[in-house]
Amino acid sequence: MPIDLYYMSMSAPCRAVLLTAKMVGVEINLKTINLMQGEHMQPEFLKINPQHTVPCLDDSGFVVTESRAICAYLANKYGKNDKLYPKDPKDRALVDQRLYFDLGVFYASFADFYVPIMFRGQTSIDASKRKKWDEAMNYFNTFLADQEYAAGNHLTIADLSLIASASTMEAFIPTIFNDYPKIKEWIERCKSQIADYHDLNQVGANIFGQMGQSALAKIQ
Known part of the structure; x- marks a missing residue:
């Protein structure tokens, strides 16, 4: 049976799963769930995932939700080695x-x-929330001070999750990492x-960015 992934391309967590699947060399059957149109609340999807979230992976009847858990599962089961x-x-x-950190601080x-x-019609910048976001970026920039990747000197699933988040941030505000040179590098x-970074990640990030910049343009 194929591995089904219920996803939405503009979602950073969904794109982290796409990148992981590509890196471990497993083919997945993509099933788009349009959150904007409420497809995640349809009975057929709720039977699969009562939490009605994406991404949601169905591997021959074994269902996993939460992107970072899915990435770990794919790397554990299908990875050709344990580098990811x-x-x-x-190391793990x-x-x-x-x-x-990505889940609870950086992307959060x-x-x-x-x-x-x-999505809620806010018309001004919340300075306290922007400060928290800046703090998170500074933490990550510091993590990268003496190493090339998020968890050391080779690529892991932590990077795949964090790059999906970071690319979404950058699409939202293109200059956001100008003060964080280690993140930019x-x-x-x-x-x-x-592999296939642009098609699997950047395209979806850009879709999100277009929506985000349109919303930002209305900020007073």
Whole structure:
């Protein structure tokens, strides 16, 4: 049976899964769920994922949700080696920490900033939320001070998750990383190392960016 991925291309977490699947060499059957049109609330999807979120992976009846869990599952099951998700406890712990950092700090601070602007009609910048986002970017820039990738000196699933987040931020505000040179260098490094980066990630990020910039243009 094919591996089905329920996803939406403008979603950074969904694109992290696409990148991981490509890097481990597994083919997936894409099933678009349009959140804007409420397709995630349809009964047939709720049977698969009662949490009604994307991404959602169905591997021959085994269903996994939450992008970082899906990335770990794909790397564990289909990876040709453990480079993307190391088996060494210390190395894996660092990758996990960066994944949790993306979930709870890096992408979370961005979501707290953009969701009210794009989807709740907020018409002014919330300075406190922008400060939290800046703090998150500074943390990540510091992580990269003495290493090439998020969890060391080779690419892991932590980078795949974080680059999906970072590219979405950059599409939203193209100059956002100008004060974070290590992040900018890391982004270019990831682009050169990740297979089919543009088609699997940048295209969706750009769609998000167009919507985001349209919303930002209305800010007073």
